[in-house]
Amino acid sequence: MDSFSTDTFAQLENELESHCSSTPLAVLNFLLKSKSQAEMEKKFSKPMMWIGIYIAIASLFCILPMVADLLHGFKNKKLWFPCKYFTLNAASLTVIAIAIKLPMDLNNSMPGDVDQAAKLGSMSFMCTMMANLLPSLAIMDSKELLTNIIALAVLVITLVVNVCIQIETGVVHNCEDGYYSTQPYNHCLIAYIYVTMLLMLMMMHICTSLMILKSKQILESKYRSGHETAVKDLELQQPGRVTVEKLKHYVSNHWIMAETGNPQFMTVCYATTSASGVICVLSIAVHVIVMRFTRPTMKFYGSDYKWSVIAILITQFTGVILGTVAPISRCFASLSFKVSIKWIWNHMRVFKVESYCTQKLSDWKQSSIPLKFSSRRCKIVIQDLKVLILSFCIGIQKSVVAACKIIALIPIFFVIGLFCCFYCCKWLKIMFGATYNVTAENPAQLQHSKDLSDYVLQLQNDMELAQRTLKSISISVNHVIQKAKKQKPNNLLKLIEESSSFEGVGKYDVHQVPPLPEEKYVDCWSLPVVTLTAIAISLPNIQNNMVNRLLRSVSEGLTYVKHVEETLNASEEFVSGQKAARALWLEVDVYHKWLGNKLQNPAHQVNTTKEIVQWFSDTAKNMITEVEIKNKKGSDDSSVYMSVSANSMYRITQTLLVSYDANIDQVSQEELFVKLSSMISHILAACLTNLPQVIAMKCHTSVIEKREESVHTAARLLGETMQIINCLKDRTLPSLNPDELPFIDKWHDCFLHPSP
DSSP: OOOHHHHHHHHHHHHHHHTTTHHHHHHHHHHHHHHHHHHHHHHHTHHHHHHHHHHHHHHHHHHHHHHHHHHHHHTTTOOOOSSSSSOSSSSHHHHHHTTTHHHHHHHHHOSSSHHHHHHHHHHHHHHHHHHHHHHGGGGGHHHHHHHHHHHHHHHHHHHHHHHHHHHHSSOOGGGGGGGOOOSSSOHHHHHHHHHHHHHHHHHHHHHHHHHHHHHHHHHHHHHHHHOOOHHHHHHHTTOOOOOHHHHHHHHHHHHHHHHTTTTHHHTSSHHHHHHHHHHHHHHHHHHHHHHHHGGGGGTTSTTTTTTTTHHHHHHHHHHHHHHHHHHHHHHHHHHHHHOOOOHHHHHHTTOOOOHHHHHHHHHHHOOOOOOOOHHHHHHHHHHHHHHHHHHHHHHHHHHHHHHHHHHHHHHHHHHHHHHHHHHHHHHHHHHHHOOOOOOOOOOOHHHHHHHHHHTOOOTTOOHHHHHHHHHHHHHHHHHHHHHTTOOOOOHHHHHHOOOOGGGGGGTTTOOOOOGGGGGGGOOHHHHHHHHHHHHHTTTTOOHHHHHHHHHHHHHHHHHHHHHHHHSSSGGGGHHOOOOOOHHHHHHHHHEETTTTTSEEEEESSSSSSSHHHHHHHHHHHHHHHHHHHHHOOOHHHHHHHHHHHHHHHHHHHHHHHHHHHHGGOOOHHHHHHHHHHHHHHHHHHHHHTTHHHHHHHHHHOGGGGGGHHHHHHHHHHHHHHHHHHHHTTSSOOOOOOOOTTOOOHHHHHHSSSSSO
């Protein structure tokens, strides 16, 4: 340390007095020892400045995800700012613990005004972060929620205890305590205010967690009912014949359910969220006052952190300013979602606590504990104790919710004042003759709005979503679809439009060659497409622009084929073929190679069409033999990949040689390229007839936390593939059962052996 503490000076004084009666040599030894001790303590304090920089960097890593959430909210027009990047987890708690090290530091003297302001500012920063983290509780399952809440509670309680200890020991001090200070405010009083805020926020987090557990169950039950209604409305009895318009309605219905049933959207409507926003505002107000009086003395710091304490103070003050935007917006967003005189009146009835707030505790209270005690008296004592504890917790829960409702009255009165001003201005304009252009709403739009409102998920039946919020959600799904429509796969569309049938699905493999006995696998959509493309782009006489167009078309097509395979062909029997196709496509598309062999003019002596096809067939056969030998010593992933890819190539090339018979020498490379492109087009078209079913399935997921993202993917997929769906809806499908359409082997068998 740069200077001795009060206790150190007192100890030195006592020791010096004891040495005064000693010889001068003893006094000299004592002074030398004291000097050595001072130099040692100074040496130990050198790293403190770097620790301060470390704290500032950790604070910055807390600020950046909060800013990212703000930008994400503005970009998606979600002014309730869902937590996407700044969430409560082990990593964020670790960084937060580093960022609030100053108020955790029990014995490091911080005598300067800047030092004290930085210590208090870290507490304000913690309040801001807790208010920002509140909605992220909703995206966790029960186990994660319990773990993270306990971890947060331990951190907050440790912080509160440490600050209280520092107030008692004088590390957080007042100017009356013997320390020089130019500030007109009381450091200890402000520290107590922040301690109170932190404890209140901690109670809000715990109460919100209990409310989330029951709220998810309520919303899940209502979602299942809405999903069943939407499925009946879609009429999926004829896959491949569902119109784009019906799909849009289906996606919109699930979008409404996903948005209004979003766990984070749900938490914004809690009284605890509004109250946390108010506390956040009070926190920043206190911190602004502290900063206002600290600014003139910014250069005066006296701790071992040196100038790094200024970096901490400025960084965390910036974080407090930026971090307050989201909690305040959520506070007013909850009013805009359900603002009505009836809702405001119900909310102002602060002593009316909704059933879902305490239902989880009541369920635990009524449940029985599985006890292994044989004594009946012990069981009675434990059960009575459990009921007593949970009854107390229910009382605490009701008190906290009621207190939050009282705090939340502040923004409610503010909104009421704004409404009064708005209606007064409107009345004055009418009085002074101002005209209004009132446009009657389209009856179709009114009916559509009513249909959408049937899919709104609310915790209570008497709650009603504001029409402008419903309209905003409806506009957002249309915006996603229209934006995706502009990113349609033009090259894939041209390839599919060049043909009008699916016959190529039955022509790519008419000469059956069984796979290796050790590596049996079921064919998938993507593998023959990649194999045919590899042969097509290896033809040396084909123009580069035609080759590049085919590659772009197949690349776009495989993106949607992957959706079909992951959604409808996700069983284990398809895995090896799908993995091989993805690895092979990377090699073909990027490196223009097939299993390590260059594609264009693969061998210098190969020039004719027959020679090229025969070279692929022979190479594939040799690889199959090599894999058989290798498998006797033990197989691995690479051998499976080579076996599946080589089998596919061998079957397809043998099919080409047999289909042309002896006339393949007379076939030009251009003709073969056209034939291969046609088969690729037919296979892709057949696969993509399943897109309506894929989109419908992506709209629904059983995991509530992933539902919004899944519906967003479905909406984007619908927008990108609208024209493909319209292009394929009039083509004649093979005589297959609806549940057989997602499988290429069923299509293949149907074309090879058509039913009479």
